[in-house]
Amino acid sequence: MSTKALRKEEEDNLLRRADDVCRQNNLRLTPIRERVYRELVQSGGPVGAYDLVDRLSNEKKRLAPVTIYRALDFLRDAGLVHRLATQNSYVISHGQPDMNAMKIMFVDAKTGETVEVHSSEVAEAVRKAAEQAGFKSVSPFMEVEGEIAQ
Amino acid sequence: MSTKALRKEEEDNLLRRADDVCRQNNLRLTPIRERVYRELVQSGGPVGAYDLVDRLSNEKKRLAPVTIYRALDFLRDAGLVHRLATQNSYVISHGQPDMNAMKIMFVDAKTGETVEVHSSEVAEAVRKAAEQAGFKSVSPFMEVEGEIAQ
DNA sequence: TACAACACGTTATTACATAATATTTCGCTC
DNA sequence: GAGCGAAATATTATGTAATAACGTGTTGTA
Known part of the structure; x- marks a missing residue:
């Protein structure tokens, strides 16, 4: 199996897990929230909020920063995303949530x-x-x- | 001895130590740098950069943000001040520098x-x-x- | 259907940080 | 103490991060 396929699989796993987490906690993984999460997953590293604005905008529709921040807040509350304060950026939180670690x-x-x-x-x-x-x-x-x- | 006097003494200790650290490493604790350090010491907690701008400015002379940032960079390099990334603010670093801690x-x-x-x-x-x-x-x-x- | 809660859009503003460049001050040598 | 180079500070401008305030739409539910 190729590296790319492996990564694709990993991406799908993360997406599925995000879906599960939200379902189990009665949280709504709306389209925008999922797009933000997916973008973070695909980037494979930390991404700035305004970078996300650019990446999720197109000619027809430009998202406002506050929209991204709201989605990020939601994902952080859900434990799916972590804010890197030193970098002013955001990353996917990997791994199974072991409460003691x-x-x-x-x-x-x-x-x-x-x-x-x-x-x-x-x-x-x-x-x-x-x-x-x-x-x-x-x-x-x-x-x-x-x-x-x- | 009063609490106030104790704190005054603690402040003097920190100032003295800052002076020593700089002397020993051939660093220059210039007036502005010392004022920034002193302000942080006296505040007793984290202070934002723009807050420092206000506190160290007066009617005659208004310091530019970049002046404060430079002083903060210097103090951080010297190990005297720590940046709190989560708060966008700066605090005094206390305690003797134990390399292993x-x-x-x-x-x-x-x-x-x-x-x-x-x-x-x-x-x-x-x-x-x-x-x-x-x-x-x-x-x-x-x-x-x-x-x-x- | 009506209503309550939540999500999203729009606009504006505040805070944080640095780049680029000019000027002053300090320490040294002659 | 005059002149020089380096470090420190000032000035201005700009970029980036984050949130406030308010209005509108959407969804779930009684």
């Missing part, structure tokens, strides 16, 4: 390329640190800048 | 209040995760959103 987005400081890793070990260590800081709960997402190997 | 900024999702904690345990766990992600080095800073107790 921390979802770490490693971001290459130079290229902006991202790799997502789940770690319950980090989750536990962060929980301890949070307690020390007087925090009772922490986000299951975090973002760490670094340098990718080669 | 991760500096974690816990940010209250509601108020934006921050607490800094250093943890070598988190550092180690993140290093492992980074390796898994194909990253050869990671920033010693990270930011985690959460909910502060009470």
